[in-house]
Amino acid sequence: MSAYDPLRLVNLAAMSLVKDEALAICSLEYLPMELYPPLFMAAFSGRHSEILKAMVQAWPFARLPLGGLMQKPHQGTIQAVLDGLDVLLAQKVHPRRCKLRVLDLRNTGQDFWNMWSGDMDHVPSSSLMAPVAEDMSRTKHPLTPLVIHGSVTEEQDHQALLQFTSQILRLQYLRDLRMAGPSFLEGRLNQMLRCLKTSLYNISITNCLLTESDLTHLSQCWNICQLKGLNLNGVTLTNFRAELLQVLLEKVAGTLEELDLNLCGIMDFHLMAILPVLSSCSQLRVLSLCGNLISMTVLESLLRHTDGLSALSLELYPAPRESYSSLGILHQERLAQLKAELWEILTDLGRPRKIWVSPSPCPHCGEDMCYHLSPNA
Structure with a gap:
């Protein structure tokens, strides 16, 4: 039976x-x-x-997990x-x-x-x-403003993906744009931005490929005039012209509160180009640059340029490039010495600041090792 x-x-x-x-x-x-x-x-x-x-x-x-029903999406x-x-x-x-509050498109x-x-x-x-x-x-x-969370799996049919993206462009009143690993976005960011009718408050585009043209379109988009949060975590900018990031930050300098450029492949020349505009981001509260290759000299310059930002309450920086050997091995003693130098710089500047310095993930456990520097005034 x-x-x-x-x-x-x-x-x-x-x-x-x-x-x-x-x-x-x-x-x-x-x-x-x-x-x-x-x-x-x-x-x-x-x-x-x-x-x-x-x-x-x-x-x-608060959440609508639509992605769980979309293995075979129907247009209607x-x-x-x-x-x-x-x-x-x-x-x-x-x-x-x-x-x-959240439309969750994860599978x-x-x-x-x-x-x-x-x-x-x-x-x-x-x-x-x-x-x-x-x-x-x-x-x-x-x-609160709706948040668009999506991920694309390899098994999804390409045609269904194109169909879905054409539909999502119809959300003309979007305030927060958050996309994790969108494989379809490279070279198409302008198509997504130009359909919006209102200003964006937050943009989070992470762990994906963008072109210089994408970044140019983003910096020229009128929708970012009131942007409060910008997150490009995991978007490689190494080979991009430094002035592109500078122009983008200039556009949002009056309103930006949080900036996340972790793991973007940012080099010294990128950071030197944006230091002047960073110092004019008067509303900036959080600045995160972990996972980038930055020298001690440029990191010191960064600390001095941002010292006048009274709203800045949390800073996360990578361990200086000099902390590593030519093979990329972290030298703990050298890092300790550089930390002491950073401490002296902060003490000399005279304003209490909450700063975290994080090397690359530990080769043994894979966890990030963070060191907190917060001298008293």
């Missing part, structure tokens, strides 16, 4: 509700939160576009979700129940949704379930 696994009542309720589109939409305000994930799954698989559009605008969690369903987001972002007064797999909707036979990794637990406990938070 074969085993029989009956569906849970919450799943049966979702399957029943999705059959009546008008009823499903008008009931969203009153549905228990536990019913939202299974109802969304049923609407997505059944291609009920109007229900999806309405659900996005009433989503009671993705279109409906993006239409719902467009309407939501355009509204001056957001629906009372909506808590959506977490459908097991993620099965677990979220209550099917305990499907158990994803605890790391994937962590955002769900967080969402359940943070529903009282107001809606």
Whole structure:
């Protein structure tokens, strides 16, 4: 006799509700939160576009993990979700129940949704379930600018990727642009920026390839006139002209609060080119340059140029280039000597500063080793 696994009542309720589109939409305000994930799954698989559009605008969690349902995306369903987001972002007064802050496009797999909707036979990794637990406990938070998280896997069909990117360009009210490892972005950043109608507050494009043309377009884009955060972590700038980064920072010097250029392949000539404009970033609070090859002389110059930035409260720098041998081996004694010199420079400048100096990851454990320098005035 074969085993029989009956569906849970919450799943049966979702399957029943999705059959009546008008009823499903008008009931969203009153549905228990536990019913939202299974109802969304049923609407997505059944291609009920109007229900999806309405659900996005009433989503009671901080995160919508759409990527877990997109192994075989359908244009109509993705279109409906993006239409719902467009309407939501355009509204001056957001629906009372909506808590959506993050559209997560990572491929977490459908097991993620099965677990979220209550099917305990499907158990994803605890790391994937962590955002769900967080969402359940943070529903009282107001809606903040939407954040676009995406990753592209090799098995995704190229044509589906092009189709998806053409749809995501329709989010004309985007405030935060955050992209991790977008393989399709190289040489196409301008196509993504020119469709936006409002100013961006944060740009995070990490661990991907960009061209000089991409950086030029970014620096010329009017949408960055109010930029507060710029994160290019893992974007190699080694062979780029130094003035490109200088022009970009000049454009945002009046508003920039956080700058992350970790692991960008920045050399001394890049940093020397941007030192003058860095000293004029009066709102800068966080500056991170870890993982770049910078000499002690340039690092000293950096400390002096940024000394007048009263808002600067956290600085993360790489260990000076002189800390390493010609083979890239870290010399602890030499690093200690250079740390003492940096300490003297900070003491001489006379203002308390929170500075971390981090060498490359330890060859034994792979962890970053950080050293805190914060002399008293």
